[in-house]
Amino acid sequence: MIRFLVVVTLALVSTMARSQEKVTLNGYIKDADNGEELIGVTVYIPQLKAGTATNAYGFYSITVPKGTYEVQYTFVGYSSQNVTVTLDADVSRNIELGGEAQIMNEVEISERPLDENVIAVQMSKNTLNINQVKKLPTLFGEVDIIKNVQALPGVISAGEGTSSFFVRGGGGDQNLILIDEAPIYDASHLGGMVSVFNADVIKESELYKGGIPSRFGGRLSSILEVRTIDGNNKRFGVTAGIGSMASRVMIEAPIVKDKSSFILSGRTSNLGLYLKAANTDNSINFYDLNAKVNWRANNKNRFFVSGYTGRDKLSFSDGEVGFGWGNSTGTFRWNHLFNEKLFSNTTVILSSFDYLFEIKDPIQGFKWSSNLQELSVKNDLTYFHTVNNEFTFGYHITGRRFSPATIEPNSEESMFEKTVFDKMYALDHGIYLSNQRRITDALTMDVGLRVSIFQSMGPGKVYIYNDPKDNADPTRVDSLEYGSWKSIKNFVNLEPRFGLRYSLSDDKSIKLSYNRMVQNTHLVAAGTVPLPFNTWSPSGYYLKPQIADQIALGYFQNLKDNMYEASAEIYYKDIQHVTDFADNAEIQLNKDLVTEYRQGDAWAYGAEFMVTKKEGRLTGMASYTWSKALRQIEGVNQGREYVANYDRRNVVNLNAAFELNDKWTFGGAFTYSTGRPTTVPSGKYEYGEYNPDQVSERNGYRLPAFHRLDLSATLNPRKNATRKWKGQWIFSLYNVYSRKNAFTVYTRTKKDSDGDIIGDGTQKEARMVYLFPFMPSVTYNIKF
Structure with missing residues (x-):
């Protein structure tokens, strides 16, 4: 037991010594037009081929060796920013992204890091961009995030005119549906013709079908x-x-x-x-x-x-x-x-x-x-x-x-x-x-x-x-x-x-x-x-x-x-x-x-x-x-x-x-x-x-x-x-x-x-x- 504690202590001291040679860049990234924190913005340092992304609250933190770096901030639908930062101590840098990016021609090439489809460990996750969702056809003209969830691979609709869905062989009750972290037990209006989610107020939605992070529990099949x-x-x-x-x-x-x-x-x-x-x-x-x-x-x-x-x-x-x-x-x-x-x-x-x-x-x-x-x-x-x-x-x-x-x-x-x-x-x-x-x-x-x-x-x-x-x-x-x-x-x-x-x-x-x-x-x-x-x-x-x-x-x-x-x-x-x-x-x-x-x-x-x-x-x-x-x-x-x-x-x-x-x-x-x-x-x-x-x-x-x-x-x-x-x-x-x-x-x-009964009334039909x-x-x- 004493030997184990000594090994652990030496490992911690070594880790702290190494970490003291490094510094941290952190901050929040927001929309320049309205001040909204942006989720999933890529923060990338090309010299180190290292990067991170903002979390669900728009916060990022990246720890690197001391030095001067060009930091790239990129997000789909926004103009990228390249910022030169000298990191000789911990730095807090908030960034505002604005000026919606121009529509790219098919042959244009932009230099930006790979996105999470390839580099992220998380798999079986789909992110729904609400601006893209609003461009698609709707039932009765009402934009509905659930209807778009039902169109994702691995997701089965319970039927036309319902907000219930099934994920990878699980029942409708096996999906945890959250709005601002609070559970919704029935996500339907009018028996399912439209969901409870008003598209005007949605910032982002994510569906986890597998590889579900440890912070989630309580349901078997998915997290929306x-x-x-x-x-x-x-x-x-x-x-x-x-x-x-x-x-x-x-x-x-x-x-x-x-x-x-x-x-x-x-x-x-x-x-x-x-x-x-x-x-x-x-x-x-x-x-x-x-x-x-x-x-x-x-x-x-x-x-x-x-x-x-x-x-x-x-x-x-x-x-x-x-x-x-x-x-x-x-x-x-x-x-x-x-x-x-x-x-x-x-x-x-x-x-x-x-x-x-x-x-x-x-x-x-x-x-x-x-x-x-x-x-x-x-x-x-x-x-x-x-x-x-x-x-x-x-x-x-x-x-x-x-x-x-x-x-x-x-x-x-x-x-x-x-x-x-x-x-x-x-x-x-x-x-x-x-x-x-x-x-x-x-x-x-x-x-x-x-x-x-x-x-x-x-x-x-x-x-x-x-x-x-x-x-x-x-x-x-x-x-x-x-x-x-x-x-x-x-x-x-x-x-x-x-x-x-x-x-x-x-x-x-x-x-x-x-x-x-x-x-x-x-x-x-x-x-x-x-x-x-x-x-x-x-x-x-x-x-x-x-x-x-x-x-x-x-x-x-x-x-x-x-x-x-x-x-x-x-x-x-x-x-x-x-x-x-x-x-x-x-x-x-x-x-x-x-x-x-x-x-x-x-x-x-x-x-x-x-x-x-x-x-x-x-x-x-x-x-x-x-x-x-x-x-x-x-x-x-x-x-x-x-x-x-x-x-x-x-x-x-x-x-x-x-x-x-x-x-x-x-x-x-x-x-x-x-x-x-x-x-x-x-x-x-x-x-x-x-x-x-x-x-x-x-x-x-x-x-x-x-x-x-x-x-x-x-x-x-x-x-x-x-x-x-x-x-x-x-x-x-x-x-x-x-x-x-x-x-x-x-x-x-x-x-x-x-509508008249045929015969003696004992015959049935589907x-x-x-x-x-x-x-x-x-x-x-x-x-x-």
Whole structure:
């Protein structure tokens, strides 16, 4: 032991001695026009062939030997800056990038370092540039970041008209969706026709599909991290728009110029006005609000407070049937620079998701509500030891309260009695450490470990069953009572993470990653397409944590001086304790729901190919995914292996934007995928006059292939250049050739073209439901 301590001490002294011969250049990089911190800016020193990039808060730090260097600051869409810096001591240098770069001709060559497609260790990550997203066609004219996520390789849409998506063989509930670090439990408005993310307030979004960094936990398949703008700290500005689906407005302005600013944004649906004009008895509305304040106390301390709230309200039959759901989040963030190398981000997060269903009827009327609330405190630190050695570490704790259901009669004559399902509580801890180290000029490695500690907590009561898998006749034989803060069940899991990049040349590399993810929250869903009206439950006495192991290998290459990026990845994912529900399960309003739980195994594998063009008048992306997703769970599909309902063998996505001139930009998007698996009856039983369906296989039938073409044109009038306010028209054509894509399929008594029953009424037929035919839309935006 003494020898070990001596060796460690000598190693630390040696490291400190070496580090004293070096100095650090650090600072923040901002947009010169509005003061926004820029994420992912490349900071490169050609003499050393070394560089770094700004983090999620616009901060960079690079430690190099003393000397005088030319430092290159480059970012797509901005003019580069070359700054000569004499580093004989630690230097803090803030940089402002401005003057949007001119459109490059195809044959032009710019001297800049390779971007992260080749040099970064991180693989299986896609960054969505919101300015590029705004050039592509939209549904109802509403720019939607989720719809663009669904077009990425390895991502499967749950179906047309939904914001749910599946990543590399994982379920929709296995995606962690964050806005300013706060979780969103349902990212949809209007059942999925548009997402909760207002494009006006988005700064950047990133999707992690594999090689997930150690700082993230709690979901198996992916992390979608959305960050909002901070607000213009130089001048007052307004952005507004009105479209076929929604109207919106955003105000941003400095509170103290160059030090503090705010944004306030609101969006509301226009569909209610259309329905009212059509004199229908239905009502469909949504709204969302975003707000943010930031304050730069000094170069070492920055504070942010942001919030989001949004809600949907749908009613039918003259208000007799109603639905409602909504998310609310609040984030307080403190960025602190301890010294030139140690950066800290401390975050306090509140998040809430709730929904309700109501029937207004004197006898059968009731109101059903449910919610999930959580409070998190996180501290994440980054230590920039040297240009070749970086550490990240931190601790997260989250407390959750699950309220599965409260049922209340809405009249004295109602047949329902007030019923409150037991609340459930949990504490979720995460401790992590990772180290990214450049071992040689060609080899860089990132190794990390996350420790997940999950506690199902009291107060609560656990019922003991004679047979917990006997859902036909659940018999309670005993119960266990737990007081407040008493642990009901504890789960401790190690989540190792590993990433490796080997450079074959300056423009080619191969990458390897492995990660284990653990999920302790389970979605109780009653259908193949996730809807808001589902219930979340924690791991506990009857539910084990879900665990996923994924390995991925990829080849990455840049072409024509980084104008084109190409990648090919293969992956394999194995999932333990995946949750499903027994065949013919009774889910809604079932107080013995635990007897319907079934857990088993799932696995998925596939290949993804993508080519992206980021510069020039023509930009865009082409991708192809081949994948397979399988499950095998006792009590489901008679214990036999079956394909998951998000299994798609072939998916093709193409999108492009062409800038004809400074006035017109044209966009196009095409998607094709193999049909979604679904469960349909294979026959029927006959019991006198009763003819129930017979289902022989889970997901044994596939819907027809899905494909669609969308087009758009964006007009920026030339007179914008001569006035303070700027107008913009966006024209979109959705489903240009009016393809009837099947959303789902159901069975009914066979009828003729007039709707009359054929024969004795015992014959049945399958019917498909389609959503959107050809749909044009127009949006007008204004900004000043």
